[in-house]
Amino acid sequence: MKFSHLHVHTQFSLLDGAASIPALYKKAAADGQPALAITDHGNMFGVFKFVAEAGKHKNEDGSPKVKPIVGCEFYVVHDRHKKAFTREDKDKRFHQLMLAKNAQGYRNLSKLCSLGYMDGFYSKYPRIDKGLIVQYHEGLIATTCCLGASVPQAILRGGTGDLQKAEDEFKWWLDLFGEDYYVEVQRHGIPEQEQVNKVLIQWARKYNVPIIASNDSHYVDQADSNAHDILLCINTGEKQSTPKADDSDDEVSQKGKRFAFYNDEFFFKTQAQMGETFKDLPEALDNTNRIVDKVEPLKLKKDILLPNYEIPQGFADQDEYLKYLTYEGAIKRYLGGGKANGEWSAANGGFAHSPVTIDHSPERGLSGGIDSLDPKIKERIDFELFTIRTMGFSGYFLITQDFINAGKAMGVLIGPGRGSAAGSVVAYCTGITNIDPIKYDLLFERFLNPDRKSMPDIDTDFDDEGRQKVIDYVVNKYGKNQVAQIVTYGSMAAKSSIRDVSRVMDLPLQEADRLAKLIPERPGIELARILNAPIDGPDSLKTKENLSSDEIANVKQLRSILESGELTADVLREAEKLEGSVRGTGVHAAGIIIAPSDLTEIIPVCTSKDSDLLLTQYDGRVIEDAGVIKMDFLGLKTLTIIRDALRMIKTNHGVDISIDEIPLDDAKTFGIYQRAETNGTFQFESPGMQKYLRELKADHFGDLIAMNALYRPGPLEYIPTFIKRKHGLEQIVYDLPEMEELLKETYGVTVYQEQVMLLSQKLAGFTKGDADILRKAMGKKDRATLNKMKGKFLEGTAERGFESKVCDKIWTDWEAFAQYAFNKSHSTCYAFVAYQTAWLKANYPSEFMASVLTHSQSSIDKVTFFMEECRRMGIKVLGPDVNESQFQFSVNKKGEIRFGLGAVKGVGEGAVETIVEERISEGGPYTSIYDLMRRVNLRSANRKALESLAYAGAFDGLNVQRAHFFHNAGEGKPTWIETLVRYGQQHQDGKDSSQVSMFDMAEGDAAIPEPTLPQIEGWSALEQLHHEKEVIGFYLSGHPLDDHRLEIKHLCNATLPDLKELGKVEGRELTFAGIVTKAEHRIAKSGKPFGSLSVEDHFGTHDFMLFSEDYMKFKLYMQQGALLLMKGRATARTWGRDEGQLEFKIHNIDLLSDSREKYITKLTLKLEAERIDDSLARELGALLRASPGKCRVTVQLQSLQENMALEAPSKGLSVGISEDLIRSLNGLTDVSYTLN
Secondary structure, three states, rough: OOEEOEEOOOOOOOOOOOOOHHHHHHHHOOOOEEEEEOOOOOOOOOOHHHHHHOOEEEOOOOEEEEEEEEEEEEEEEOOOOOOOOOOOOOOEEEEEEEEEHHHHHHHHHHHHHHHHHOOOOOOOOEEEEEHHHOOOOOOEEOOOOOOEEEEHHHHHHHHOOHHHHHHHHHHHHHHHHHHHEEEEEOOOHHHHHHHHHHHHHHHHHHOOOOOOEEEOOOOOOOOHHHHHHEEEEEEEEOOOOOEEEEOOOOOOOOOOOEOOOOOOOEEOHHHHHHHHHHHOOOOHOHHHHHHHHHHHOOOOOOOOOOOOOOOOOOOOOOHHHHHHHHHHHHHHHHHHHOOOOOOOOOOOOOOOOEEEEEEEEOOOHHHHHHEEEEEHHHHHHHHHHHHHHHHHHHHHHHHHHHHHHHHHHOOOOOOOHHHHHHHHHHHHHOOOOOOOOOOOOOEEEEEEEOOOOOOOOOOOEEEEEHHHHHHHHHHHHHHHHEEEEEEEEOOOHHHHHHHHHHHOOOOOHHHHHHHOOOOOOOOOOHHHHHHHHHOOOOOOOOOOOOOOHHHHHHOOOOOOOHHOOOHHHHHHHHHHHOOOOOEEEEEEEEEEEEEOOOOOHHHOOEEEEOEEEEEEEEEEOOOOOHEEEEEEEEEEEHHHHHHHHHHHHHHOOOOOHHHHHHOOOOOHHHHHHOOOOOOOOOOOOOOOHHHHHHHOOOHHHHHHHHHHHOOOOOHHHHHHHHHHHHHHHHOOOOOOOOHHHHHHHOOOHHHHHHHHHHHHHHHHOOOOOHHHHHHHHHHOOHHHHHHHHHHHHHHHHHHOOOOHHHHHHHHHHHHHOOOOOEOOHHHHHHHHHHHHHHHHHHHOHHHHHHHHHOOOOOHHHHHHHHHHHHHOOOOOOOOOOOOOOOOOEEEOOOOOOOOEEEHHOOOOOOHHHHHHHHHHOOEEEEEOOOHHHHHOOOOOOOOHHHHHHHHHHHHHHHHHOOOHHOOEOOOOEEEHHHHHHHHHHHHHHHHHHOOOOHHHHHHHHHHHOOOOOOOOOOOOOHHHHHHHHHHHHOOOOOOOOHHHHHHHHHHOOOOOHHOOOOHHHEEEEEEEEEEEEEEEEEEOOOEEEEEEEEOOOOOOOEEEEHHHHHHHHHHOOOOEEEEEEEEEEEHHHHHHHOOOOOEEEEEEEEEEHHHHHHHOOOEEEEEEEOOOHHHHHHHHHHHHHEEEEEEEEEEEEEEOOOOEEEEEEEEEEEEEEOHHHHHHHOOOOEEEEOOO
16 A cells, blocks of 8 residues: 655745755655655745656656655635734634645646735735635645644534534535545644544545545654754744743744644654554555546646737837847947947948947838948858747847846946857847957857757846836836746755754854854855765865865864764754755845746745845746746946946036947056056956956956956966966967967967867867857866767867877867856956946046945945045045035045045935035035024934034034034033024024014024034044044044054054955964954953953954953053054964864054054165265255154165165164154155165
């Protein structure tokens, strides 16, 4: 007798199911179970994966060993629309199991599941009602379900008395579903269950309804019961030590108790175990086969259905219209004659970027000029159009160009392209991309392989604000029920599962952190492999995860903990079981679905508080297999930075720049790259990249494309060769002369995938499709395909007369490098965006850096970093000012950057809006603080906002000191700013009043006297800076360390951000300066004192812990506001649980004020002998004598003519190192110096 589980919860029953889908199939197949159902709570998130997994377990004839059955355990309520409840009138939800019998049943299951979210979502539950079930029950199988269902609950309410209402409820379901209704009997040892089962079996006999057995499975094995209990605690926020509630109903809360399952019987039992449980009712087991036989196999994987794109009248079909748009765009792009990207299109049809706006009105007149195109361009266009038409993708291109060009028309800044789509000349001509693929040798077949049908994938970058405008356009065009975002599943990764389980099991936070930190910082790393995989050998942690020696040491420590028998070991075991559990859902950052009809007719959807759009219940990895098209609408912050910079340039300079038309040969821009002054620009700003940029000395756009492709793991090692060959320091060698044409631009180094594709065609006669297959096989290390392609390559080269040994070497080189080779299309697009940012920085530095600062406000460290970059560039960054600042960072008429009022804490958009609007009105700039109070809407700019602005210095320009605003005349008296607000409010109230006294009319504003300015001293510079930091997050008008820049420059070799990656500074003695922003002195449980301090420098912050002797040695320096010079070293711990872990150990601290005299003991003056004359000697001598002190002076004479150097200490001359002395020395062009 066979049995199949038809009531099964997977990990997609959010925090209520601990069973992974692969583990369920593995157990079902091993046990010979004919079928397996998925019935998660209220959703179908796991359904597609569930059906696909069945295909991985097949019989010899190709049929699945375990038939997948799709279902859902719904929440059913009386009225799904009701969403207001009281203690007396609660939201009573009943569980209800339904299974899809056929394709119609699957559609109705999806519909019910979708409407549960769209119409009935309340609290955290998607709810349906009987009205929906009546409407969408066709093709569905229903059961009496579990104790939480309506029929069992009605039986329990009836007790041993009147069961008529319960029987009526039973008959309602039976009448609706007829022969597709089953009595479901569960036996978990729960008394109420036995009471319900007795009645259900009676009714089954009475109404001739088949009985089926189930086990309401929530985890795979009985041993997983504790892990599942922990999962429930994570869901409810409880600890496992909290007593379990007496009632197993999760709807019932008991004070001081937690929700838990009744026992450990809710696991995926074997057929033998179910046979033992139901030995008195064997037909209940056998009847599951009746359902299994009744269910038709579902084919969820479908061809993609494109939404209907309506073409204008006069065109036969989409193919013809796309051809028309392409030809029209080609004429404008290639024959328009407009200047684009610094190049003029040549008279013979030379190539240029023409940033034209494609007009989509069907004016046929332009098409006549298509034959004037260069024949090669025309041939390429026609080849692409033929391929697109043959593959049936004309609609896809029309839809994409439509929303992209609509976005441009709305003023949205859109990227020039992204990924392989930039290889399409059709995309270029229709305005989808803005990079000429012919000019840059970008390949269409890299995007669409004509020999293998696969859906095109055009991802588009928009500025952040504009992205939503384009999405709104798409929604309005196709309808809200046809457009959706894509769900993401937030699963418990290794670290998070450890932290969650630790909290539930009461492991101290410090211990939990210690365990989590032992997990290597690798994306997607699995706890199961960390605890069980071999360390060495094939498929080991060293080979597969590429773990370092330090990380391997941590793994060994974790495995030692696992064997310890302590609570930490239990935490690791349970965390391993729960790893991968779906904790919740989110919204994909970019993916958008556009369906041909109502999405709920195609796939299940849900809703989210984070989006106004529908969400698919299937995630992005499978959504296209489900039959709907996915497009990525990406918000790129860089485009937003460019957009806002362009707006400021237009405002400040009256210049309306089309960023896609800037010259690609701008000397100032290449100067930025050659000096590696790329902070704030796109793609090229990392320290490693800057190092190579200084060596490269890029002088044309192609260099940037190549560097963008090379600077990544793998090809990084080829950069030195690339640079040497560019500068003629290494000979450029080609294996075959025929390769020069395609490798010349990269100095003989194979950089791009496209180069391999083109060379395979040129050398071996590969088709375009073959070349793309080769590219994919190399990237994925597909050995079987590579061996096949190698034979074809060598055969093709032999036919063309190339030497076999040389061609064999070429193939070997390709195999080694092609797995790292980059997509040139994407590299070109992003190099273009990067160049645009560098051009703006070079030509409009203030506006560009103001925009960079605006869009870095979420990170104080970044704002601090970019403010330092502004200082380096000679651009002043001024504090907020009510007469100059906008909401965001802006640029004044002098080219100085003004801090944005909106960046001040406690100042909302409404307050800024009223201040700025009033300022640009007829009243003009504010003449005094009283003028501002009289004019500004004090409901929008309330007292709290004004106080924050005062702390930040926004009123400094009105000749009022910041301290004045917070002065009060005594305890209980109002502060001056409160008096000002009252004055302003009285004035505005009087102005609004219709009753004006004669006195008011005579005296005007003098009727309300201006509050007297307090006669007090202002704040000290340090106090003012501290208040600034409170409302801005960092020091703005200065920094407490500014007076010690000399010491920092000559004594420090590190900044605090350097301590974030200790591996890079291991073993080096680091010296850095900072101000103590927080200090705590504490006592450990052992009674020993210890402390912590937070230190900040110009670039960031860092926290330090001091224990034992270190604390006693340095505790006097642990005072807030102390300016310190600190020395230390990163070394591995030699004891304790964290043995082997790098830690930074401080070994010396000095007050920064003492460090100059203590450590700067020698001034070395360097002079060229040939440049010394009496005048310089007298000037230098007088300068040194005017600065007496204790620092020794040494003179180093160099003669370039004689190639000699002489160093001699100055007798009897010592100086005091001061800012004035250093400033004077810097003014002597023939003198250089060092301090040590």
